[in-house]
Amino acid sequence: xxxxxxxxxxxxKNFAISEIHEQKADLTFFKVPKEQAVRLLRELRDDxxxxxxxxxxxxxxxxxxxxxxxYMLHNYDARHSLGMHVDLERDNAEMQSIHGLWAQxxxxxxxxxxxxxxxxxxxxxxxxxxxxxxxxxxxxxxxEFDTAAFSLERFYSREGRxxxxxxxxxxxxxxxxxxxxxxxxxx
Amino acid sequence: xxxxxxxxxxxxxxxxxxxxxDLFSDARPVPYEPYPVAVVEKFVNWVRANxxxxxxxxxxxxxxELNPLMTARFDxxxxxxxxxxxxxxxxxxxxxxxxxxxxxxxxIRSYEQMQGxxxxxxxxxxxxxxxxxxxxxxxxxxxxxxxxxxLYITGCMPRPEVLMAGVLELKKKIMEGRADGANRYxxxxxWYKANQKRVIKDWNMPDYNW
Amino acid sequence: MQDxxxxxxxxxxxxxxxxxxxxLLSGIVARTLAKVQGRIGIPVYQPFIDxxxxxxxxxxxxxxxxxxxxPVFRLAGGIGTLAFVPVLYGxxxxxxxxxxxxxxxxxxxxxxxxxxMAIGAGESGHPFSAIGVARGLGQMTAxxxxxxxxxxxxxxxxxxxxxxxxxxxxxxxILNWTLFTNPLAVxxxxxxxxxxxxxxxxxxxxxxxxxxxxxxxxxxSSYLAMMTMNRAVFAGAKLILFMDLFFGGATxxxxxxxxxxxxxxxxxxxxxxxxxxxxDQSIRxxxxxxxxxxxxxxxxxxxxxxx
Numbered sequence: 001x002x003x004x005x006x007x008x009x010x011x012x013k014n015f016a017i018s019e020i021h022e023q024k025a026d027l028t029f030f031k032v033p034k035e036q037a038v039r040l041l042r043e044l045r046d047d048x049x050x051x052x053x054x055x056x057x058x059x060x061x062x063x064x065x066x067x068x069x070x071y072m073l074h075n076y077d078a079r080h081s082l083g084m085h086v087d088l089e090r091d092n093a094e095m096q097s098i099h100g101l102w103a104q105x106x107x108x109x110x111x112x113x114x115x116x117x118x119x120x121x122x123x124x125x126x127x128x129x130x131x132x133x134x135x136x137x138x139x140x141x142x143x144e145f146d147t148a149a150f151s152l153e154r155f156y157s158r159e160g161r162x163x164x165x166x167x168x169x170x171x172x173x174x175x176x177x178x179x180x181x182x183x184x185x186x187x
Numbered sequence: 188x189x190x191x192x193x194x195x196x197x198x199x200x201x202x203x204x205x206x207x208x209d210l211f212s213d214a215r216p217v218p219y220e221p222y223p224v225a226v227v228e229k230f231v232n233w234v235r236a237n238x239x240x241x242x243x244x245x246x247x248x249x250x251x252e253l254n255p256l257m258t259a260r261f262d263x264x265x266x267x268x269x270x271x272x273x274x275x276x277x278x279x280x281x282x283x284x285x286x287x288x289x290x291x292x293x294x295i296r297s298y299e300q301m302q303g304x305x306x307x308x309x310x311x312x313x314x315x316x317x318x319x320x321x322x323x324x325x326x327x328x329x330x331x332x333x334x335x336x337x338l339y340i341t342g343c344m345p346r347p348e349v350l351m352a353g354v355l356e357l358k359k360k361i362m363e364g365r366a367d368g369a370n371r372y373x374x375x376x377x378w379y380k381a382n383q384k385r386v387i388k389d390w391n392m393p394d395y396n397w
Numbered sequence: 398m399q400d401x402x403x404x405x406x407x408x409x410x411x412x413x414x415x416x417x418x419x420x421l422l423s424g425i426v427a428r429t430l431a432k433v434q435g436r437i438g439i440p441v442y443q444p445f446i447d448x449x450x451x452x453x454x455x456x457x458x459x460x461x462x463x464x465x466x467x468p469v470f471r472l473a474g475g476i477g478t479l480a481f482v483p484v485l486y487g488x489x490x491x492x493x494x495x496x497x498x499x500x501x502x503x504x505x506x507x508x509x510x511x512x513x514m515a516i517g518a519g520e521s522g523h524p525f526s527a528i529g530v531a532r533g534l535g536q537m538t539a540x541x542x543x544x545x546x547x548x549x550x551x552x553x554x555x556x557x558x559x560x561x562x563x564x565x566x567x568x569x570x571i572l573n574w575t576l577f578t579n580p581l582a583v584x585x586x587x588x589x590x591x592x593x594x595x596x597x598x599x600x601x602x603x604x605x606x607x608x609x610x611x612x613x614x615x616x617x618s619s620y621l622a623m624m625t626m627n628r629a630v631f632a633g634a635k636l637i638l639f640m641d642l643f644f645g646g647a648t649x650x651x652x653x654x655x656x657x658x659x660x661x662x663x664x665x666x667x668x669x670x671x672x673x674x675x676x677d678q679s680i681r682x683x684x685x686x687x688x689x690x691x692x693x694x695x696x697x698x699x700x701x702x703x704x
Contacts (some may be wrong), residue, residue, distance in 0.1 A: 019206060065319070132289070155327050155329070158329050161316050219455040264427075265439060275614070303615045304454070
């Protein structure tokens, strides 16, 4: 099994792979453009031994105006994981479906459709409710969605709810006489 | 009891399609009065308190605290507690932690299928005020707006010992005849239904699941 | 021949005693199993409390006429089985309605209750009920085979279809019991008995973890109470039938309690020790060795006992 960096460099002849980042010995991230992503996934699965799709998730960069899809692949022989980032436009986000490569991806895509509003044309049962039933707001995991305000408006809050800083609270409970300043007299 | 108050006409079942509407009952639930003889009612309450059948429906993370309850270490069987897998036969509904809107729909269905007298025990802080999920888009914060609660057991998570103490407390309440959540539900039926329908947007079941 | 009212009165006394005994037995067994698992377990009177609780429920939902009739048929099956089984040998009060062919009637009633239950549970419309009924009937058909073969063997052996005659032939010493005169038939029948009681390995009908509790999924309140009562009566009747046929019957209540308890414990001990069979496994099991043993029992009776 080739070194994953070498592997990515080999694939880099045909694909615009960028931002290769070795997170750990068994985990490497890289980025490809949206148009090449599915083609590269197929080659990784069929030629490079990355046969397992561990998960498919999304990161919302609201400041940059992009979504970053993350495809996590795993190679059982090499015991190595590859994380593939794909940037999408945040508005009207749309991505090619990969349910033909991994059937279970359809479920992830359903979830992403529901939580972020990313469309995956052709993915089975894409528009059915997944976790939310009868959702009537913007997709809740998008960062412009204010969950606290929504929760107050929809579910109300019970009175008498307080917050404590855990550190200060436990310190007061466990060491009532202790102060953080060094004592002047010395021990 | 004031019978005029409940003669409000049949339920509309607007969530159902026209052909399905014939398949479901549109009768309103009615409140239950205690046996006329006080001694009998007292005896029956004692019997109810000593035969608590829990609905084995884990509605949240707290459900993991239910399983040790039946093991050799805690052995709730000796207090007359049993797990029943079907709502028809159980009398106690334990809300194990947070209730999401999707689960709430199933909780309501199961609760309404249980046969009275039935009791609801809320486990953990989440059904009380949302707990650590208070600002979540999908967790109901005040559970008692949707179903009548007979007993709260707070904590995150409560240990099985606390749950056992809760069972004993529930027994005490039942024996004193104070656990009348099912009647409260019926008496304030419209209020509960309005609250339920306010959060459950795709109401596609009958208004009361007989 | 006595007056009918008196005999019916005696039968009601029998029914009460057997019903109470059956309930108590289930409490004792639950407690025993709890001890095996290192727990304290339920109080022995817990089944009575549960029964009263179910009777004291305030509401009951019906799913149609057959839904009502299911538990009624089932209870009729339990009472019918008991009605034709003499509880104590030589006692007028505990002889029930035994007559020349009562063994056939008792066997018929054992089947009848299950069929009634199947129809009633089907009416409830719950899919788990239907699955449970299908499994239960399949398994019952399988264990009826060794049981019927064992019955045929002892009917041939004693030359009578009357349970009273069979008990009478076993009197006069422990070696006269069918257990010692025709052990093959007893082995076949006792394996069938394991299937009848519904403890594991043959509890796939109720299967608490996969098809919640099988046929009675939709039954509640007083229906469930009725079925609990039937369970008690039916268990008692079955135990007494087995005791009469294979273990020499009983001449007094103490002997009855000891013998039936011992027979029941066979099923309990096996149940505590073995995991559950799937339905195809259990059918295959019953149709293999127990059936062969049953056939061998008939051959043994014909070749060895009769000449």
